[in-house]
Amino acid sequence: MSGTAPRDADERSVLLNAMAEESLTADQERRLNDLLRTDAGFRREYVLFCELLAQLSWETAAVRVGAVAPRNDGADLGGPKPPTAPPATSAHRPSRGRIAALAASVMAVVLVVAWYGVMRWEASSLGTISGIAGRVEVVRGDQPAIVLGADDIEHGPWPLKADDAIRTDGSGTAMLRLADGTEVRVGSDAEVVLSHRSAARVTLWKGTLRASVAPQSARRPMTFTTPHADVRVLGTELELLAYGTRTEVAVTEGRVRVVRTTDRAEAEVAAGEFVSVKDSGPLSVIHWPRPPDVWDEDFEELPAGWTGRLVREGLPQGSRGALKGVAVNDARGRNTVAESPTRPQGLFAWHDDSVLHVTFRVQPPAWFHIYLVTRTYPQNESPFAWCLIDPRLWQAQPGEWRTVHIPLADFRPLGFEPERPSLGRIPIGLSVVGPGDLPGIEIDSLRVDRSELPPDSEHETSGGNPP
Amino acid sequence: MTNPDETETADPAEEVVRSIAQAQRRLFAFILTLVRRAGDAEDILQETNVVLWRKRETFRPGSDFYAWAFEIARWQFLAWRSRQNRQGSPLDAALLCEIAEVAAVESEQYGRREAALRDCLQKLPAPQRQLILRRYQPQAAVNSLAEELGKSAKAVSESLRRIRETLRQCIERTLATEGT
Numbered sequence: 001m002s003g004t005a006p007r008d009a010d011e012r013s014v015l016l017n018a019m020a021e022e023s024l025t026a027d028q029e030r031r032l033n034d035l036l037r038t039d040a041g042f043r044r045e046y047v048l049f050c051e052l053l054a055q056l057s058w059e060t061a062a063v064r065v066g067a068v069a070p071r072n073d074g075a076d077l078g079g080p081k082p083p084t085a086p087p088a089t090s091a092h093r094p095s096r097g098r099i100a101a102l103a104a105s106v107m108a109v110v111l112v113v114a115w116y117g118v119m120r121w122e123a124s125s126l127g128t129i130s131g132i133a134g135r136v137e138v139v140r141g142d143q144p145a146i147v148l149g150a151d152d153i154e155h156g157p158w159p160l161k162a163d164d165a166i167r168t169d170g171s172g173t174a175m176l177r178l179a180d181g182t183e184v185r186v187g188s189d190a191e192v193v194l195s196h197r198s199a200a201r202v203t204l205w206k207g208t209l210r211a212s213v214a215p216q217s218a219r220r221p222m223t224f225t226t227p228h229a230d231v232r233v234l235g236t237e238l239e240l241l242a243y244g245t246r247t248e249v250a251v252t253e254g255r256v257r258v259v260r261t262t263d264r265a266e267a268e269v270a271a272g273e274f275v276s277v278k279d280s281g282p283l284s285v286i287h288w289p290r291p292p293d294v295w296d297e298d299f300e301e302l303p304a305g306w307t308g309r310l311v312r313e314g315l316p317q318g319s320r321g322a323l324k325g326v327a328v329n330d331a332r333g334r335n336t337v338a339e340s341p342t343r344p345q346g347l348f349a350w351h352d353d354s355v356l357h358v359t360f361r362v363q364p365p366a367w368f369h370i371y372l373v374t375r376t377y378p379q380n381e382s383p384f385a386w387c388l389i390d391p392r393l394w395q396a397q398p399g400e401w402r403t404v405h406i407p408l409a410d411f412r413p414l415g416f417e418p419e420r421p422s423l424g425r426i427p428i429g430l431s432v433v434g435p436g437d438l439p440g441i442e443i444d445s446l447r448v449d450r451s452e453l454p455p456d457s458e459h460e461t462s463g464g465n466p467p
Numbered sequence: 468m469t470n471p472d473e474t475e476t477a478d479p480a481e482e483v484v485r486s487i488a489q490a491q492r493r494l495f496a497f498i499l500t501l502v503r504r505a506g507d508a509e510d511i512l513q514e515t516n517v518v519l520w521r522k523r524e525t526f527r528p529g530s531d532f533y534a535w536a537f538e539i540a541r542w543q544f545l546a547w548r549s550r551q552n553r554q555g556s557p558l559d560a561a562l563l564c565e566i567a568e569v570a571a572v573e574s575e576q577y578g579r580r581e582a583a584l585r586d587c588l589q590k591l592p593a594p595q596r597q598l599i600l601r602r603y604q605p606q607a608a609v610n611s612l613a614e615e616l617g618k619s620a621k622a623v624s625e626s627l628r629r630i631r632e633t634l635r636q637c638i639e640r641t642l643a644t645e646g647t
Contacts, residue, residue, distance in 0.1 A: 017628035019503055021609055037562055047500050047570045051577065052635060054496035055584050056603050057505055141525075143518065143539070144546035148560060156561030 012042060016049045037155055126194050127182075128157030129166065131175030133409075134188070139165040165193045168207065175352075181214035182222065185352055201225060208241040208423065210352070213254075229277040230259045236271075241423045247277040248423040250377050252290065252349070258283065274377040274423065288377045291346030291426060293354070295448040299323045305341025307431075308443075316359060316401045316444050325434060325441040334436035336368075338443055339429070344375065346426040348448045354408040355451055359444040360432075361401045367394050368434035368441055372411055377424035386411040401444065408448070483523040486532045487516060493533065493577045494540050500570045501544045501563055511547050515540040537571045579645070580638050587637035591630065598623075599630045 015032045018024045024032065035042045129136065132153055137145040140161065148158060157177065160166070166174055168190050176184040176192070178200060186192050190207020194200075199220035202211070205227065215235035216222050224231040226242035229249070236254025241247065249258055255270045260277055267283040269275050272290045275283055297303060300321045302310040308323040315322055325338040340347065348354070350372075362368065370388040375381065388411050393404060434441050494515060499508040518539050526535050545560070588596055601607055609627070613620040 013628060013632055017624065017631060020631070021624055021627070022504060023609075023624070033562070036566065043566060043569050044573065047566065047573050048580070049631075049635065050500040050503070050570075051496040051573065051580065052584065052631065052638070053505070054492065054499045054508075055581050056599065058492050058495065059584070059588070059600070059603070140542055141522075143542045145549070146542070146545040147549040152560035154561070155559055156565070158560055159564060 012045065016046065020049075020053055126162050126164075126196055126200070127160050127176055127178035129153060129160060129174055130157045130177040130183075131185075132172070133174075134172030135169050136172050136174045137167040137169075139167065160194055163193060163195050165191060167191045178214075180216075180222075182211060183352075184209055184211045199223065204240055204242045206242050208239065208243075210237075210239045212237045226277075228261050228279060230261065232257045232259070239423045245278060248274065248377070249277070250274040250288070250423045276378070286377065288424070288426075289345045291349050293349050293351065293450055295348035295446075297323075297340075297446045299444065303340075307337050307339040311442060314399070319444050322442045322444040325432060325443075327436050336434045336436060336441055337431055338441060339431035339433075342373065342429045344428055346375075346428055347430065348427055350374070350408055350425045350427055351450055352409060353450050354448055356406045356408060357403060357445070357447040357449070357451075358406065359401060359403040361399065361440075361442050361444075362394070362434070363399060363440045363442075365394055366434055366441075367391075368432055370406070370411075371414070371429075371431045371433065372408070372427045373429040373431075374425045375428050376422040376426075378422055381422050381424075383428065385414040387414045388412070482528065483526055483532075484520070487519050487536070490533065490536050491516075492581070493574050494536060496577065497537055497567075497570050497574055498540055498544055500566055501541065502547075507547070511540070511544050514547065515543045518543060533574060534571065537567070537574070541567050576642070579642060583638040583641035584634060586641060587634050590637065591633065595626075595630050595633075598626060599634070602627055 011031075012035070015024070015028055015035070018028055019032060032046075036046060129138070129148065130153065132148055132150045134149075136148045138148060138158070138160070139145045141163070145167070152158060160176070166176065166186060168174055168186055168188050170189050172188055174186045176186065176194070178184065178194070180200065182200070184192070184202060187208035187210075190209065191205040192207075192209060193203040193205065195203065199217070200222045201224075202209070202222070203225045209224075211224070211233075213222055213233045213235050216233065218234060221232045221234050224233065224238075224240055226240065226247040228242070228245075228247040231238070231240065231249055233256045234254070236256055237252040238254075238256055239248075239250040239252070241249075249256065249269055251269050251271050251273055253271050255268060258267045258269055258275055258277060259265070260279075260283065262279045265283055267275055267285055269285055272287060274286045274288050276286075277283060298319075298321075299310065300319075302308075302321075302323070306323060307328065308325055311322050311324045312320065323338050325336040327334060328337050356370075358370070372386045373383050374386060375383050388406060390406075390410070393402075430446070432441060432443060491512070495508055495512050498511050498515070499505065502508050502511060515536070519536055522539065526532065541563075545563075588600075591599070598612070601612060602609075609620050609623050613623040616623065
């Protein structure tokens with residue numbers, strides 16, 4: 001406090017006292033919270049102030065409840081006599097006596113309790129939740145679950161302790177960052193428990209996860225456990241699913257060893273390979289072709305198999321061609337569509353940090369959606385569609401070319417998740433769809449890569465210049 | 468070597484319960500830093516007491532009781548906040564963690580500051596002491612006090628602010644004199 005300018009000290013005092021009287025305005029509350037976030041000295045001041053309020057509450061409570069209240073030292077307060085009760089207009093509830101009563105009842109219970117056991121209170125920090133979408137529950141021991149949202153980690157990650165369980169619902173996902181730098185993205189409708197005995201262990205009770213594992217000690221590899229298998233990892237990128245009676249493991253980088261729980265049968269799974277583990281039967285490793293991380297279409301010429309027509313007028317500077325959507329009747333009705341052909345081997349690899357860059361224009365401004373059709377690793381599963389619906393993209397000025405940068409993480413599953421979830425999210429087709437009477441949606445270029453998003457981009461846009 | 472007399476008297480469960488009872492003030496102060504409203508802090512304290520009692524077997528004798536109790540209190544606060552659909556606290560979870568850590572550290576000096584507060588209350592002029600203690604009577608609020616005293620709510624608020632500031636500085640001085 002000694003280094004605090006008087007004006008700042010006044011402001012802080014006003015804020016803290018407004019808090020004490022529960023009369024903070026919205027602006028004051030924002031300011032108070034900003035100070036708490038940015039100023040460690042103020043955090044201490046705040047804590048001591050709250051402590052002072054608590055002590056003042058207890059001092060007056062002690063005067064009222066007298067001998068019932070538990071006291072630390074039994075000192076005579078010698079304070080003022082309690083006044084007559086004022087009119088009942090306060091937000092404070094007349095419940096402080098309950099605290100003393102409860103403490104007294106707890107003391108009484110001990111007289112009939114004669115047993116005691118010792119268990120270790122484990123409190124080592126294991127990692128953090130660094131990203132949340134939707135709703136995520138954290139369960140610690142037998143305590144009630146707490147619910148976290150994205151705003152809870154806006155200013156810093158949420159610390160996890162050994163044996164914490166992380167649960168996502170149908171719309172939630174969570175990114176976990178372990179102490180060694182390993183990243184684990186927990187899919188929706190999943191339950192994961194982090195633990196650490198001799199080595200880190202991630203237990204997937206149900207659902208899916210994708211992990212990028214930091215290099216591990218060869219003697220103590222990190223282990224992913226499901227109800228059906230252990231997956232020992234030395235440092236790699238993998239996906240894991242636990243669902244019903246099976247576990248699936250797919251490796252995108254490195255190599256893992258899968259050990260089946262029932263019979264300890266083992267299989268090595270390398271990058272570009274996939275294995276499905278059931279309680280019995282062979283552990284068959286399936287190779288799946290890994291598509292490239294980068295995908296480019298510049299529409300200088302009309303690529304084979306695309307729906308749309310090539311235009312060469314009114315292009316952005318330096319461009320020699322663009323794809324213009326054409327009206328078609330399809331399962332969605334009559335729409336204007338610019339669409340890639342379906343490539344079963346995959347257009348590109350979908351990573352957590354993949355970004356789609358699109359340079360386009362729409363005349364006149366109108367709605368449009370971008371779809372990604374994906375397949376899973378097992379070839380016999382049905383394709384699944386993801387959709388980006390973002391009204392900010394529709395607000396182009398007529399004739400204006402724009403470039404937008406869209407994290408693939410912003411795409412949402414279209415409709416219900418498949419009844420039989422399976423690992424893999426390989427984009428095999430992309431389409432841009434607008435209303436059937438839309439005179440013109442033109443795409444000058446499409447690119448997917450793992451580049452950083454431009455600073456301050458809200459998917460954001462940089463205007464393309466008409467020639 | 469175990470002293471038979473100690474074995475007879477030092478029932479670990481009783482020890483935990485005594486600790487719970489003695490921790491009430493510090494727990495209340497700790498929870499108040501998280502929730503900011505005294506009424507809510509009282510509710511969470513009661514839930515915390517129930518859990519502390521239920522989980523008494525998980526406390527390892529000889530380890531830091533307050534670290535254990537604060538962790539449970541923090542969790543009870545978060546669970547309460549979840550039930551309130553996160554409307555119960557204006558702070559995000561990461562900041563709450565930081566504040567909880569500061570509160571746990573500062574709580575070690577709770578007893579000294581509490582003793583200093585009692586002395587400082589005695590040093591206040593009587594009207595100020597009466598006002599600040601009346602403010603913390605059940606159902607007391609600035610508006611009702613202002614009405615009673617024939618002053619504006621703003622004037623009473625400002626008086627209370629100055630009194631708290633006086634107390635805060637007095638506590639700091641007292642602890643500094645003691646040689647923290």
